[in-house]
Amino acid sequence: AQKVTQAQTEISVVEKEDVTLDCVYETRDTTYYLFWYKQPPSGELVFLIRRNSFDEQNEISGRYSWNFQKSTSSFNFTITASQVVDSAVYFCALPIITQGGSEKLVFGKGTKLTVNP
Amino acid sequence: ETGVTQTPRHLVMGMTNKKSLKCEQHLGHNAMYWYKQSAKKPLELMFVYSLEERVENNSVPSRFSPECPNSSHLFLHLHTLQPEDSALYLCASSLQRTRLNTEAFFGQGTRLTVV
Numbered sequence: 616a617q618k619v620t621q622a623q624t625e626i627s628v629v630e631k632e633d634v635t636l637d638c639v640y641e642t643r644d645t646t647y648y649l650f651w652y653k654q655p656p657s658g659e660l661v662f663l664i665r666r667n668s669f670d671e672q673n674e675i676s677g678r679y680s681w682n683f684q685k686s687t688s689s690f691n692f693t694i695t696a697s698q699v700v701d702s703a704v705y706f707c708a709l710p711i712i713t714q715g716g717s718e719k720l721v722f723g724k725g726t727k728l729t730v731n732p
Numbered sequence: 733e734t735g736v737t738q739t740p741r742h743l744v745m746g747m748t749n750k751k752s753l754k755c756e757q758h759l760g761h762n763a764m765y766w767y768k769q770s771a772k773k774p775l776e777l778m779f780v781y782s783l784e785e786r787v788e789n790n791s792v793p794s795r796f797s798p799e800c801p802n803s804s805h806l807f808l809h810l811h812t813l814q815p816e817d818s819a820l821y822l823c824a825s826s827l828q829r830t831r832l833n834t835e836a837f838f839g840q841g842t843r844l845t846v847v
Contacts, residue, residue: 659736662836718829722775724774
């Protein structure tokens with residue numbers, strides 16, 4: 616099965632707290648990629664990061680960091696010192712190739728993060 | 733600004749109406765997609781177009797009819813919809829439909845309510 620599970624439906628934190636969003640994936644492919652997207656209230660999905668299965672190094676971009684663990688099939692996302700502007704729904708996604716030969720993003724159900732002042 | 737523009741942003745239509753959603757990208761991408769986002773369900777792929785040719789129809793009912801007149805524009809024609817079709821419809825584009833290592837760019841979506 617090709618599947619992404621985001622077990623946390625909603626998380627609420629107070630500004631400046633650190634928060635980790637979990638993502639667990641299943642894939643039959645030996646080579647694959649994983650994405651994180653952010654969906655603010657305005658609706659569009661904003662691309663945050665792409666990670667390939669070759670590279671298990673953690674990645675940091677400002678207050679954002681990602682922890683990729685192949686052994687546990689997880690690709691968790693941490694926001695350090697959260698801010699109100701981080702409030703959004705965050706999606707983890709696994710791109711796959713369909714039977715028709717097209718790329719398709721398999722999304723988790725998303726985690727709604729609310730950062731309160 | 734992601735480079736993918738969708739209009740209208742909001743649409744309310746009756747079950748007997750016909751309306752169209754529009755998507756435009758000027759990123760030079762060859763693949764365009766329609767996704768549906770319903771409450772409490774994961775985002776679902778509906779259609780894929782590559783170089784103006786429909787290459788995927790993900791078992792979508794015929795009351796949804798896509799059209800891609802050129803590589804920059806994508807439409808979703810709607811007719812005789814049901815209330816359960818109310819959702820956020822997202823358009824996306826990517827460089828090529830067969831490459832997994834390039835991200836898709838999404839529009840802001842059209843929030844559709846069927847009454």
